[in-house]
Amino acid sequence: MDDTVILRVENIVKTIGGQRILDDVSLSVKKGRLKVLIGPSGAGKSTLLSCINFLSPPDSGTISLDGRPVNGKSRKELLALRQQVGMIFQDFNLFDHLTAMENVRVALIKVKGLDKRAATNRAMEELARVGLADKPSLYPAQLSGGQKQRVSVARALAMDPKVLLLDEPTSALDPELIGEVLTVIRDLADEGMTMVMATHQISFSASLADEFLFMEKGRIVERGTPAVLLARDSGSRTQSFCAKLNELAGDAAVCEIAS
């Protein structure tokens, strides 16, 4: 496997309203790998993801893409960074006034400067990739949650991102719609997309992730391979968190603990 580090996050600190949301967080992601952020709500997973593309700029610390540190004060560098780092939101954030195809196409035209025709072709390709080739002219309000999330994946992929950030991509979905989105994510992982994902879908991501990062109170308190952290006798925070999620979910166990 390729061992190039694509994304490096070093010593990120972020304070919001006097409260330290991220406290000296570091991680690095190698090409084609999936890192999974786990942890209770309020641990700082979403904030960490939005610090990576400066949607909420870190107070201090460094983000490097392809070995080059990003200067967050330069507008040009910021816009360039965001073009190369795709983001998937928990609540989709599709542009409500545009059709599925137009949602995927708009940044190709407005940001990458493609002509309409080329952009349309590319948008259709990406929709086909997420299994929505037959729904290009539907508006977000006419799509199910799972379809919306797949359009938003297509929208991010159309920009040819080097890294994809996924912020709890299935948390806002009805249970029966989660599967179609997870399938798309699995395909991406198989194709070698580099990703950082915050999720509660622990058993799903255990099979794909090369590392779990367990966050609590703005820090990464545990990191390791899913097999090690989820082992029944590991005594890890990840394992006990996982057990607690299972308890809440009842029969529909969200994570299997390796015995």
Add this chain to the structure above:
Amino acid sequence: MEGFISAAQAAWDALPYILGGLWWTAGLILGAMAVGLVFGVPLAVAHVYGGAFSRRFVAGYVWLFRGVPILVQLYLFYFGIMAYLSEIPALAFLPLSSGFFSAVVVLGLTSAAYQSQIFRGAIRSLPAGQLRAARALGMSDATAIRAVILPQALRLSIPAWSNEYSILLKDSALAFTIGVLEVMSRTRSVAATTHQPLPLSLLAGALFFFLTWAGIKVLKRLEAKVRIPGYAHQGTL
């Protein structure tokens, strides 16, 4: 009976002349709506996304134009500011001595103050995720506002915009004070010569009512035309 016939006769005789005023009235309203839109949108954007200075500027602008009666503004512009500007050779291409021009400017700038607040409310009502998603794709704020925020905010603004239309329609009657030959000024002059103020005022009222009805109808049609399929928000008029 005789009185009624002569009153109806006076209204009938004056009809073509007063109908001619409809063009001027319609011109005032459309011109003012357009000026209000052109200035109102950037004012709203500056109010929502601008820094402390631009927010204060917009607040001051809105306060000023909402606070000064239109009649006072018409006098100020027509007899004051426009007369002064007309001495600047570089502005000779503008019809500065025309009452119609002054009235469109005054009604338009006032409407811009009101329209900016309509647009501001619409922009604020959009979910914050829209701008975040646009930024995450690498759009600059200017591009995001043009491609994502305004197309949605302007749609949401149409119902309130219809309201602004009917307010402008009524305010436009004030333009008679600076000699614009719109419906009201023609009504007044005919009423003065025929001594039939009642039927002529009724006629003018009917014409204004017709314009309101027609304008709202057009705007409703526009709203339906640009409506986003499946989107729950639907304006009420």
